[in-house]
Amino acid sequence: MxxxxxxxxxxxxxxxxxxxxxxxxxxxxxxxxxxxxxxxxxxxxxxxxxxxxxxxxxxxxxxxxxxxxxxxxxxxxxxxxxxxxxxxxxxxxxxxxxxxxxxxxxxxxxxxxxxxxxxxxxVNQVTGWRYMPNAHGIPPCPGCLAPGEYGAARIRRAAMGAKRSVSPGWTDED
Missing domain, CATH: 3.20.170.30 (ADP-ribosylation fold)
Incomplete structure (x- = not known):
């Protein structure tokens, strides 16, 4: 068996x-x-x-x-x-x-x-891989992330090449 x-x-x-x-x-x-x-x-x-x-x-x-x-x-x-x-x-x-x-x-x-x-x-709750095996360091597919999932907005911005927004009155040098 x-x-x-x-x-x-x-x-x-x-x-x-x-x-x-x-x-x-x-x-x-x-x-x-x-x-x-x-x-x-x-x-x-x-x-x-x-x-x-x-x-x-x-x-x-x-x-x-x-x-x-x-x-x-x-x-x-x-x-x-x-x-x-x-x-x-x-x-x-x-x-x-x-x-x-x-x-x-x-x-x-x-x-x-x-x-x-x-x-x-x-079982240990942090065992295993996320997204796919060998995914460490590779961002997941932005379309595969659920809305509101932790870190999803940052990953989508990075995938679209969006720059970090700067608040009014601040410059990139500040």
């Missing part, structure tokens, strides 16, 4: 413990299921999606560990590319064997029952 982790908002935990993880997400083809990652030796890689998920408005993200049979077919790939269909054990081995596994995800095309859940646990 392969051990996976699904990241969800803390407010969903009561429901997850009672009824399992619902298949609320959709893949590119509209197939219902859920996104997850295998439990890897690296905490950073296993929980790499925490900061990106928090950008979507979730306050506290919680990890739900669950097991699926090794031969169960899942979809695996980088979030920006086409996903391939592999048995869950091979999908976990593929991600574990990558030189840079940031941005990879596994999509399981079904719900996870409450009996398949291994444990629910808290």
């Amino acid at each position: 392969t051990l996976f982790v699904h990241l969800t908002a803390e407010k969903n935990i009561r429901s997850v413990r009672r009824a399992g993880i619902r298949a609320r997400s959709r893949d590119r083809d509209g197939l219902p299921g859920l996104f997850c990652l295998p439990i890897l030796p690296s905490y950073q890689l296993t929980h790499q999606w925490v900061r990106e998920l928090k950008r979507g408005g979730r306050r506290t993200v919680t990890a739900v560990d669950f097991r699926v049979p090794d031969d169960e077919p899942v979809f695996v790939g980088h979030y920006g590319r086409e996903h391939g269909r592999l048995p869950s054990a091979e999908a976990a081995a593929l991600i574990a064997g990558c030189d840079d596994a940031r941005g990879y995800e596994v999509f399981i095309p079904r719900a996870i029952g409450a009996k398949e859940i291994h444990r629910v646990r808290a």
Whole structure:
């Protein structure tokens, strides 16, 4: 049995413990299921999606560990590319064997029952990347930022080449 982790908002935990993880997400083809990652030796890689998920408005993200049979077919790939269909054990081995596994995800095309859940646990809320892997020092796409998001106005001004406004009565030398 392969051990996976699904990241969800803390407010969903009561429901997850009672009824399992619902298949609320959709893949590119509209197939219902859920996104997850295998439990890897690296905490950073296993929980790499925490900061990106928090950008979507979730306050506290919680990890739900669950097991699926090794031969169960899942979809695996980088979030920006086409996903391939592999048995869950091979999908976990593929991600574990990558030189840079940031941005990879596994999509399981079904719900996870409450009996398949291994444990629910808290995670470090500042783990992972934002916008995209290797984005440090690269400003995000101005159109991708939500209105009112922290720092969005500054990033949009910088992208449009707008200069800093100067108050009346002040000069650039002051």
